[in-house]
Amino acid sequence: MKKLYTLLLLIIFWIPVLAQDAVVESIVQEANENSQLERLAHEMLDVIGPRLVGTPEMKQAHDWAVAQYGKWGISAENEQWGTWRGWQRGITHIDMVSPRRASLTGTMLAWSPSTGKKGVTGEVVIIPDLPDSAAYANWLPNVKGKFVMISMNQPTGRPDYNWEEFATEESFTKMKEERESAEANWRSRTDKMGYDRRSLPKALEKAGAAGILMSNWSRGFGVNKIFGAYTEKIPTLDLELEDYGMLYRMVEYGDKPSIHVLAESEDLGEMPTFNTIATIPGSEKPNEYIILSAHFDSWDGGTGATDNGTGTLVMMEAMRILKKVYPNPKRTIIAGHWGSEEQGLNGSRSYVEDHPEIVENLQALFNQDNGTGRVVNISGQGYLHAYEYLGRWLSAVPRDITRHIETNFPGVPGGGGSDYASFVAAGAPAFSLSSLSWSYWNYTWHTNRDTYDKIVFDDVRNNAILTAILAYMASEDPERTSREKSVLPVNPRTGEQREWPSARKATRRGGFPDED
Incomplete structure (x- = not known):
């Protein structure tokens, strides 16, 4: 009887572990065998193109994302948060005519x-x-x-x-x-x-x-x-x-020298601006949330492929995979595709202001926004116990992905740079999945060369797997994540104690000359 009792305990213990392993294996298999990344990248970058706030192309991209999510059985909507100066690029020819x-x-x-x-x-x-x-x-x-x-x-x-x-x-x-x-x-x-x-x-x-x-x-x-x-x-x-x-x-x-310039554009007046929000409802704790975060807008010198097309692709692909292999998460999983990040994190700051109930009950946010490379660094953003829960979640990720990742705990809170900072400033556990450079700062960040051909799809696919597994583990975790903040170190440049970043208000109407 004692041996039977021990055996029953082992079975009870291992069933959830085996179930978790099965979901992780399914995530990896779906990502590698049925990837939608190339198709999504083509439609978003080649066909729609750059996604400058206030342009028709930005609105087209929002509508496209909602339609994509609908095809996967995921509810999505465009949530207006403000207005921006509307503008559309036309044809440009620049010719030297003399000497x-x-x-x-x-x-x-x-x-x-x-x-x-x-x-x-x-x-x-x-x-x-x-x-x-x-x-x-x-x-x-x-x-x-x-x-x-x-x-x-x-x-x-x-x-x-x-x-x-x-x-x-x-x-x-x-x-x-x-x-x-x-x-x-x-x-x-x-x-x-x-x-x-x-x-x-x-x-x-x-x-x-x-x-x-x-x-x-x-x-x-x-x-x-x-x-x-x-x-x-x-x-x-x-x-x-x-x-x-x-x-x-x-x-x-x-x-x-003399030049002839034909540069056409159209001023469209005041246009509505949006965040695209996709949701997989939670089955046991629907009022607790995991957010997969990436800004949707771009500058328009190129097509915004690595800033932030690749981050957008990661979150869309992770949501698609989760819906297929983990359709009934314990906590609600949201994808936030933010507008006007490039002008000051305006979309995500608006979301934080408009949805305090989600921010208050956020289990974790994962943001990706610095190029096409595989994730190589995750910081605890100053949260004292982040190493405990992030460590648990990362342990489920295949070793061929985590072996590239360095962690920094507890780290210091990000004050800006990308949309996770909007949530960190509100005291919510939000984390940046920081990528390998691939010459990002010189060659693709806000440049005329930020185009589809610069994407490294193997790295983006790994990032989608990582994100999906982190979201799955955060959803399954029986514990709520701690928000206890660490004592921040002294800033070596000023010699003063660092302070937690304060929330900044979103610009809800922007881009007009009288407001510059």
Whole structure:
């Protein structure tokens, strides 16, 4: 009888363990054998394209996501949280027409005004080096009808790693010194004007310039950062380094280059903005929540593939897998696809403000938003006992995934950077699944090269498996996660005790020139 009793205890103990193993195995199998990542990436990135807040493409993406979730039997909706300046990009052609003819490569910045269908032709000039703001005020009328270059001319289009590989040490040192000197001289030149990066384009526009030319080089071959325009009537264009440098040299040598710009866009007025929220209801604890988090919007220099198309794909694929192999979670699982993260975490901050009951009962949030790479770091975000529950959950993840991951406990709370910070500021257990770089900061973060071909699908697939298993384990955990905060360390830069980040209000109406 004693042996039988022992056997029964073993059976009772092992049944849930075996059941858990079966779910984990099913998650891995579904992800590897029936992945939808490539199809979803094509539809979102190639067909819909970039997802700039306030654009029709952003709304199209929201509607597409709701439809996808519906096909998987998952309830989803677009939840409006505010309004934004509506704008749609049109066709852009930039051509040098003198001293020779050549098509140039560049991008009209987001929210840039249109040239109209006939385009604009004008001479190209650079900002001269003058002694003071009075001299610049006297010079300003000279920009009338001309395109003004407002970025420094880079001495090299080769990234530093290329110099390190091939240059002599003396040559590399010389180049860096020349670049530093050029940067200092350019800062001095613009400082003497009395304008900053926002006010300078507006001053040139007021003086009658035909357009603004810049080149926000990202320290990589053929790659520039693409952000938004500050002009209201004339176009602002970012030229790739090679063409920008050529025009700059022509101006310096007195060749008087002229360009013709056709840059069409449409101002759409005030447009509604949304978060897409998908939900798998909990069966035992429906009022406790796990959130799979990724911002849906992007800048529109490329198609937003790694910022944050890949994070979006991870969360959508994890939800699809969970619905198929774990359709009745104990806790409610939500996917939050946030809008306007790029302008200040506005979608997630709005959600935190609008849904305090979910924030209060959040078991865990997992956010992914720094590129296509496999997850390599998870921080406890300052929660004293995060190592206990995250450790339990990670133990269920296959070793070939967790062997790449370093953990940092208790860590320090993130004050910004991505949407998990909106929840951390509210005291909720939210965690960033931080990825391997894959040259993210130079080559794809907010650049013209953030496109489908940069996705590493093996890494994204691993991240979907990781996320699905973490969500499953968080749902099954019999314990609520602790929110006890650690004593934060001293900031070595200030020598002062770090403080927990405070919640910031979302911008509910944005993008309009009078509000910049």
